[in-house]
Amino acid sequence: MTETKREIERKYESDESGLPDLTGAGGVASVLDRGVAELDATYYDTSDLRLASASITLRRRTGGSDAGWHLKLPVGPGVRDEIRASLSDAVPDELAGLVRSRVREGQLVPVVRLRSSRDVRDLVDARGRLLAEASVDAVRADRLFGGEGSAQWTEIEVELADGGDPAFLDKVEKRLRKAGVRPSRSASKLARALAETKGGHPRPRDTGPAEPVTAGDHVMAYIRAQRDAIVELDPAVRRDAEEAVHDMRVATRRLRSTFRSFHKVLDREVTDPIGAELKWLAGELGVGRDHEVLAERLGTALGELPSALVSGPVNERLHSWAKAGEHGSRRRLLGVLDSPRYLTLLDTLDAVVGDPPTRKAAARKPDKVLAKAVRKDFDKVSALVGEALEQPPGHGRDEAMHEARKKAKRTRYAAETATPAVGGAAKTLAKCMKSLQSLLGEHQDSVMARQTLRELSAVAHAAGESAFTYGLLYGREEGRADLAEEALPQVWAATQASMEV
Numbered sequence: 001m002t003e004t005k006r007e008i009e010r011k012y013e014s015d016e017s018g019l020p021d022l023t024g025a026g027g028v029a030s031v032l033d034r035g036v037a038e039l040d041a042t043y044y045d046t047s048d049l050r051l052a053s054a055s056i057t058l059r060r061r062t063g064g065s066d067a068g069w070h071l072k073l074p075v076g077p078g079v080r081d082e083i084r085a086s087l088s089d090a091v092p093d094e095l096a097g098l099v100r101s102r103v104r105e106g107q108l109v110p111v112v113r114l115r116s117s118r119d120v121r122d123l124v125d126a127r128g129r130l131l132a133e134a135s136v137d138a139v140r141a142d143r144l145f146g147g148e149g150s151a152q153w154t155e156i157e158v159e160l161a162d163g164g165d166p167a168f169l170d171k172v173e174k175r176l177r178k179a180g181v182r183p184s185r186s187a188s189k190l191a192r193a194l195a196e197t198k199g200g201h202p203r204p205r206d207t208g209p210a211e212p213v214t215a216g217d218h219v220m221a222y223i224r225a226q227r228d229a230i231v232e233l234d235p236a237v238r239r240d241a242e243e244a245v246h247d248m249r250v251a252t253r254r255l256r257s258t259f260r261s262f263h264k265v266l267d268r269e270v271t272d273p274i275g276a277e278l279k280w281l282a283g284e285l286g287v288g289r290d291h292e293v294l295a296e297r298l299g300t301a302l303g304e305l306p307s308a309l310v311s312g313p314v315n316e317r318l319h320s321w322a323k324a325g326e327h328g329s330r331r332r333l334l335g336v337l338d339s340p341r342y343l344t345l346l347d348t349l350d351a352v353v354g355d356p357p358t359r360k361a362a363a364r365k366p367d368k369v370l371a372k373a374v375r376k377d378f379d380k381v382s383a384l385v386g387e388a389l390e391q392p393p394g395h396g397r398d399e400a401m402h403e404a405r406k407k408a409k410r411t412r413y414a415a416e417t418a419t420p421a422v423g424g425a426a427k428t429l430a431k432c433m434k435s436l437q438s439l440l441g442e443h444q445d446s447v448m449a450r451q452t453l454r455e456l457s458a459v460a461h462a463a464g465e466s467a468f469t470y471g472l473l474y475g476r477e478e479g480r481a482d483l484a485e486e487a488l489p490q491v492w493a494a495t496q497a498s499m500e501v
Contacts, residue, residue: 002094004239007072007082009159010169011184012176019121019136019156020179026171027125031134034120039063041114043190044091046106047146052202054102054232057190058095062087064118071095072188073235078169083239097338101234104343112193113142123158123172130161131168139189147199153192155184206353212420215369216362219262220353222417226255227349237285238337240330249285252278254413255349261373261414270357277345284336288329290448295322297449301473311466317456366421374418374426377411378499381433385492393485398447401488405440408433425498432495439491443484446477453477 022028041061045051051058055074061067069085069092085092091108099108117138123131134156141151158172173183186192194201212218229251236244256278259271298318302310336342356362361369384407388400412433418426457470 002083002085002092005082005084005162006075007080007159008078008164008166008169009157010078010173011186011188012156012158012181013184014136014154014156014181016154018119019134020176020181022123022134022172022175025123025175026131026168028123028131028172029126030124030128032122032124034122037064037118037120039114039116039118041116042110042144043112043114043193044108045111046103047109047200048106049111049146049194049200049202050102050106051099052190052194053205055187055191056099056102057188058091058099058108059114059190060087060091069095071098073098097334098235098238100338100343101231101346104346110144111146112190112197113144114189114193115140115142116189131164132158132160132172134158134172137189141189141193141197143193143197143199147197149197149199151193151196153196155189156181212366214362215262215265215364215366215421216356216358218366218370218421219258219265219362219417220356221420222258222413223255224353226251226258227353230255230349231346234337238334245285245289245333249282249289252282252285253409254416256282257410257413258417261377261410262370262417264361264373265359265369266362267357267359270352274345274348274352277341277348281336281342281345284333287332291322291329294445294448294452297445298452298473301449301476302469305469305472309469309472311468312460313465314460314469317460317465321452321456366418370414370418370421371426374411374414374422374429377407377414378429381407381411381436382496385436385488389489389492393482397485398443401440401485402444402447405437405444408437408440412437428498429495432498436491436495439484439487443481446481446484449477450474450481 022031039061040063041059044058044060057070057072059070061070066084068087071083071085072080073083074080083095083098085095096103096108119136119138121134123134125131136154136156138154139152143149156176158169158176160166160169184192186195191202206224208221208224209217212221230248233244233248233251237248256275259266259268259275259278263271295318299322302315302318381404384400384404388397388404391397391400412430415426415430415433419430453470453474457467457474460470461467
């Protein structure tokens with residue numbers, strides 16, 4: 001069993017003078033002495049320090065009020081999510097899973113031991129409310145793996161109380177700076193320990209060229225960003241964080257679309273098999289997601305109806321249908337993220353980023369190469385939208401609009417890739433394609449909702465229940481689809497006008 005805590009803290013260099021007086025800083029009325037805690041923490045990582053390279057820490061700590069396993073995932077500067085598990089000898093399975101996208105088939109081993117004498121003070125306001133915890137830590141670090149040696153230092157740490165205003169830390173820092181205290185040069189104790197003991201150091205983050213120059217540079221920058229997104233979103237997907245599954249699915253689609261749009265830049269013999277694996281992953285991520293989105297749409301529509309128009313146990317049947325779609329999908333997704341197939345895909349993406357399978361066009365100037373690829377994708381969208389506009393209402397138009405939506409996504413992603421090189425025209429096109437994609441997506445959602453309502457209506461009718469409400473909802477979905485179809489010519493005209501790439 002784990003619990004998660006949002007940790008907002010700042011670290012400072014310290015000498016022998018200890019903690020300056022913080023009374024009056026940001027509303028601090030009193031500084032309460034909480035005594036000294038003896039902490040003993042062993043930090044785990046791979047032999048090549050993959051977690052440290054990603055600013056992730058995993059430790060087993062005894063002493064203090066929160067003894068146990070702690071996994072810290074970066075959220076932003078000075079902000080981390082700390083996931084805690086009870087004390088045990090081995091790394092808890094849930095925490096090991098949360099770092100699997102980094103560790104993969106590697107092994108977690110003890111790399112550093114940190115022993116700290118922590119002199120703790122509570123900063124409280126006039127009502128006795130805790131504002132932050134300030135501590136002076138006397139630290140000894142011993143290298144356990146991949147090097148040798150020890151290091152000692154003293155630091156000041158100020159951690160914001162749960163639910164506190166981060167601006168309070170600015171006021172405390174101002175007081176500390178006036179007293180001659182400066183921010184720490186290391187983001188964490190582990191980072192300092194690795195820097196000050198002999199042995200291996202975390203690999204620098206692979207960011208590619210500082211300034212993309214060629215067409216290949218620009219395409220690979222976009223690919224690298226999507227690879228990073230998949231790896232970084234993995235823990236959030238495992239924790240069932242809001243929108244995490246959707247965001248990872250979008251990253252897989254962006255990658256696959258980029259491989260296909262820029263096949264003149266990257267060798268398709270290498271990227272096509274990867275694209276197939278990305279399609280598989282996107283499909284697995286969508287198993288529960290599509291059902292969830294549709295259930296929310298139908299539930300909202302039902303909730304908007306006056307009670308007099310709800311005939312029979314419609315809400316109960318819809319709830320049962322929604323729950324049936326959720327059953328097993330979560331467990332299945334976690335199985336996918338732990339599978340050798342998924343971990344191999346991550347390794348393959350790393351290999352592509354590390355050694356891009358470029359073609360001759362990759363070395364050329366980016367504006368013409370990228371603009372040509374965007375134009376080609378746009379022409380495909382144009383043909384499909386034209387087909388949809390020519391079709392009479394019905395299945396044929398629905399299919400054409402659905403295909404146009406998929407191609408609009410690809411064109412949008414291609415325009416995003418091209419924007420740094422091509423400029424405002426590509427940015428405008430990406431924005432217009434997003435609007436077109438949203439309109440076509442609304443239409444497709446209506447198609448799927450009507451299909452589900454037909455199925456639910458048939459089941460209700462067979463059970464002797466009234467199908468009136470299902471028919472009413474169906475009619476409203478038809479109306480929403482009609483509005484999308486009516487808006488398509490105008491939206492498409494605006495999109496065509498933006499096509500200057």
